[in-house]
Amino acid sequence: MSPERFPRRSPRWALRLPRLLLALYGLLGFVFLYLPIAVLIVFSFNSSAVITFPLQHFTLSWYRELREDFVLLGAVRNSIVVTVVTTVGATLVGTAAAFPLVRTGFRMKRMVNLFLLLPIVIPGILTGIALLILFVPVLNLTLSLNTVIAGQIVLAGPFVVLVVASRLYGFNQQLEAAAMDLGATPWRTFWHVTFPLILPGVLAGALITFTLTFDEFIVTFFTIGPESTLPMYIWSLVKFGVTPKLNALASIIVVLTLGTLLTANSLLRRRAR
Amino acid sequence: MRAASNVAVHISPRVGRAIPRLLWGLLPLATIDVVLFVIPMVFMALFSFRFSEELLGLVGRWTVAHYVKVFTSEGIYLRILVKTIVIAVVATAACLLVGYPFAYFIANASRRWQSVLLTLVIMPFWTSYLLRVYAWTAILGDRGLINEALRFFGVTDQPLSFLLFNVFSEIVVFVYLYIPYTVLAIYASLEKMDRSLVLAAMDLGATPVQTFLRIVLPQTLPGVYASIVFVFIPILGEYVTPTLVGGMSGVLITNLLVNQIHALEFGFGAAIAFVMATFVLMLLLGLRRSVDLERLYVA
Incomplete structure (x- = not known):
């Protein structure tokens, strides 16, 4: 089935055994990675209010409860507003920055790179607290969705840079020349040659940013006012322990995120052509 | 990276001239980073050396x-x-x-x-x-x-x-x-x-x-x-x-x-x-x- 990557020397069982063990190990690894998600999805359809074995009967009532939860719906709406504004802003700013970082050489470029990527390497809790200190005691601002967006752009910009830059590295500049x-x-060259070629990368960057921002918790935690976003709503529920409603919510989020990511993935794959 | 920029310079003088202009692209992101990341971190550092009874503002005295x-x-x-x-x-x-x-x-x-x-x-x-x-x-x-x-x-x-x-x-x-x-x-x-x-x-x-x-x-x-x-x-x-x-x-x-x-x-x-x-x-x-x-x- 697979072309051998090592030239096989002697096909004895002694050589097969490690491969078999390795495959078993890989399988266990995937069980570890997917068990929590599987638990959430399975129990979102289970009628018991707590996670117990054996499974009770099938139900959709937890999903119905979600539909009637107005706090949740408001939080989702806020999340969409924050995420769309952040994604558009970060995509524009990040794409503009990716060009000079890939195309030109300048002094201190390594340091500039490190500096621009710092917000995604520094733990978000520190960024969030620093922003809170700027917004509240220093500037005396009222925390709102605007301050949330400000915090999210800082995190999202570097991600767009990374994704778009990866596209630019494989770019044949002779086409532009x-x-x-x-x-x-x-200008014409940009719109007719460069832009169509990098568009899949830009869109993938935007989708990745969308996914990350929609799910972002810790910076939002410090920069949000009285409103709620979806992660903040989830946080208010998880602190009180297991609720089946959350399992239903989790299942919906898993399906939606995976859909978004598979789209982003297929956009990035297109560079192979 | 360096190879790429060299190619750009040699292929066409017009592409070469475009390079300094490209650097402007860094400006928006760099501004965001400075205003919403560096400056907050600087204020955080300043606050850590301030002792104050006031909740807001940077009033107070320096302290370790x-x-x-x-x-x-x-x-x-x-x-x-x-x-x-x-x-x-x-x-x-x-x-x-x-x-x-x-x-x-x-x-x-x-x-x-x-x-x-x-x-x-x-x-x-x-x-x-x-x-x-x-x-x-x-x-x-x-x-x-x-x-x-x-x-x-x-x-x-x-x-x-x-x-x-x-x-x-x-x-x-x-x-x-x-x-x-x-x-x-x-x-x-x-x-x-x-x-x-x-x-x-x-x-x-x-x-x-x-x-x-x-x-x-x-x-x-x-x-x-x-x-x-x-x-x-x-x-x-x-x-x-x-x-x-x-x-x-x-x-x-x-x-x-x-x-x-x-x-x-x-x-x-x-x-x-x-x-x-x-x-x-x-x-x-x-x-x-x-x-x-x-x-x-x-x-």
Whole structure:
């Protein structure tokens, strides 16, 4: 089935055994990674209010409860507003920054790189607290969805840079040179040559940013006012322990996120052509 | 990178002239970073040296009292800080130990399978972080999956209560949350490894253990360093996991930090945060030659 990556020397069972053990180990690894998600999904359809064996009968009532939860619906709406604004902003700003980082060499470039990526490496709790100190005791602002968006853009910008930059590294610049030699203005070259070629990367970056921002908790935790976003709503429930309603919510989120990611993935794969 | 810019310069003088203009593209992101990241960090640092009865503003007098409190006050903050670092080290080591064979398994699969398996490793990481941590309370709790299963099969009649709300469950969840990074980083360096060296070592009579320690491991050290950046550092800043599954014995520095912020003790909170930020920055500067941050995501 697979082309051998090591030239096989002697096909004895002694050589097969480690491979078999390795495969078993890999299987266990995936069980570890997917068990929590599987538990949430299975018990979202189970009528028992607590997680117990054996399973009780099948029910959709936890999903119905979600539909009637107005606090949840409001939180989802806020999350969508925050995420859309952040995604658009971060995609524009991040794409603009990716070009010079890939295309030009300048002094201190490594340090600039490190500096621009710092917000995704520094733990979010520190960024969140620093922003809170700026917003409240220093500027005396009222915390709102605007302050949440400000915090999210800081986190999301570098992610777009990374995804778009990866696309630019594989970019054949001779195509641009050809367009310009044939008389296209730099602006025309950008719209007719560069932009179509990097578009899948930009869209993938936007989808990844969307997913991350929609789920972001810790910076939002410090920058949010009286409103709620979806992660903040979830946080208010999980602190009180296991609720089957949360299992239903989790299952919906899993399906939606995986859909978004598979789309982003297929967009990025297109570079292979 | 350098090669790319050289090509641009030589192909066409017009492309060459466009380069300085490109640098303007950095301006918006750099501005956002300065205004909403650097300046807040600077204010956080300033607040950590301020003592004030006023809640708002930077009025007050300069003091190092907050730092004295972090490093001495009956040892609690220092003790929890050290405990946090130790737990993060243990969790990172566990990620490496568990993740290394896993990455090896993926690197040894066929090309087609490799991309499928890698996608499968990353996918859980993208689905709701809070709910994935919460799921562990449903697995490890007294009425959780493991205890219910043990009772169902008659292995135990009392639930095993040591599974949840302690350092053990905390580390399990840390490993669960961050192992995808380890697997990806080690996979990336296994991919780049020169495999003929492995065969050469074996042909020259090295045992598998010798081959691993002297040929494979050194070549995958970049993956190990990357794990420090993407596993150890985020664990230091983990607040959700200790809060949801750590219980009393799993309290970490972030819990103390958030308590201070909620009590509006911005000065003292800022001091704790600044100590953490300094530690993280020093680590990053120390590792900046070993870890190429941008390359990690290009894969």
